[in-house]
Amino acid sequence: MLLADKSVIITGASRGIGRAAAIECARQGANVVIGYxxxxxxxxxxxELIQEIEALGRRAVAVGAPAEDPDTGQLLVDAAVEQFGGVDVFVNNAGICPFHSFLDMPRQTYLDTVNTNLNGAFFAVQAAANxxxxxxxxxAIIAVxxxxxxxxxxxxxxxTPTKAGLLSLMQSCAVALGxxxxxxxALLPGTIETDINxxxxADQKKRDYMAGRTPLGRLGRPEDLAGPLVFLASDMAQYVTGASLLVDGGMYVNLQ
Structure with missing residues (x-):
């Protein structure tokens, strides 16, 4: 029970990595605010996720609000305080990736991605930190x-600039909030099978290529992120801050 009686907020928790993280945090003793x-x-x-968490003997509450809205972070924090008495862990997981070529990138596609993945995250992290x-x-604050x-x-x-921005945000916040x-x-997933990709x-050739680039020989699953996330959230990582942890099956180092 690495997170016994902790209050955890997870954004983008209705599916994928966020959902797997919510279940594992509950399994480790936490109550969870589900942002979606x-x-x-x-x-x-x-x-369904709330029922799974309750079946583990923990409590959960959901807050439905857009990740790109600067006020959403405060709504999540308010729910955690009201329901569970405070915030111990904040996980910024919400994100989108509408694949598109660069030269004809619609302006709105760019703005939606930046607002969802980075701008909303900044204000949510700020609300949790306060x-x-x-x-x-x-x-503990963790950015996926x-x-x-x-x-x-x-x-x-x-x-990619939004994900680099999240990494940089965690490095600077480690200094500011230490x-x-x-x-x-920050957690840095490799190719994880979720709705985002x-x-x-669906292209079998692309799928086989990505799996072949990974030394462990398979694509990642959302559950593969849950353990590393719990570690960073727990007191086992009490002297770990400003760090980035690759969870990619070794893809990044496989250059040859």
């Missing part, structure tokens, strides 16, 4: 960045 887009299509998945400072007992923070992608010129006992770290990986 607020769309009716996501609500059924959120209700609550942690008020509580006076420290805390990407291997794309370190490498380029021809169809991701709008996406005096309050708040640790800030479902269309891209």
């Amino acid at each position: 887009s607020g769309s009716p299509s996501s609500r059924a998945a959120v209700d 609550q942690m400072k008020r509580q006076g007992r420290g805390g 960045s990407s291997i794309s923070a370190l490498v380029g992608g021809g169809m991701q010129t709008h996406y 005096p309050y006992g708040i640790r800030c770290n 479902k269309e891209d990986l």
Whole structure:
């Protein structure tokens, strides 16, 4: 029970990495605030997730609000305070990646991606950090960045800068928030099978290529991120801040 009685907020938690993280945090003893887009299509998945968490003997509450809205972070924090008495861990996981070529990138596609992945994250992290400072007992903030923070992608010129920005945000926040006992770290997933890349990986040739680039010989699963995330959230990582942890099956180092 690495997170016994902790209060954890996870954005983008209705599916994929966020969902797997929410379940594992509950399994490790945490109560969870589930952030999701607020769309009716996501609500059924959120209700099912709440039932899974409650079946583990923990509590969960959902907050439906767009990740790109600067006010969403405060709504999540308010829910955590009201339901669970505070915020111990904040996980910024929400993100989008509408693959598109660079030269004809629609302006709105770029702006939507930056607002969702980075601008909304900044204000959500700020809201969580202010609550942690008020509580006076420290805390952990984790941003789910990407291997794309370190490498380029021809169809991701709008996406990779946001993931690099999240990594940089955690590094700077580690410095800014260290005096309050708040640790800030980034997870960098490799190719993980989620809805965000479902269309891209539908191409069997592309799928086989990506798996072949990975020394462990397979694409990642959302559950592969849950353990590293819990570690960074827990007291086992009490002297870890400003760090970035690749969870990519070895893809990044496989250059030859």
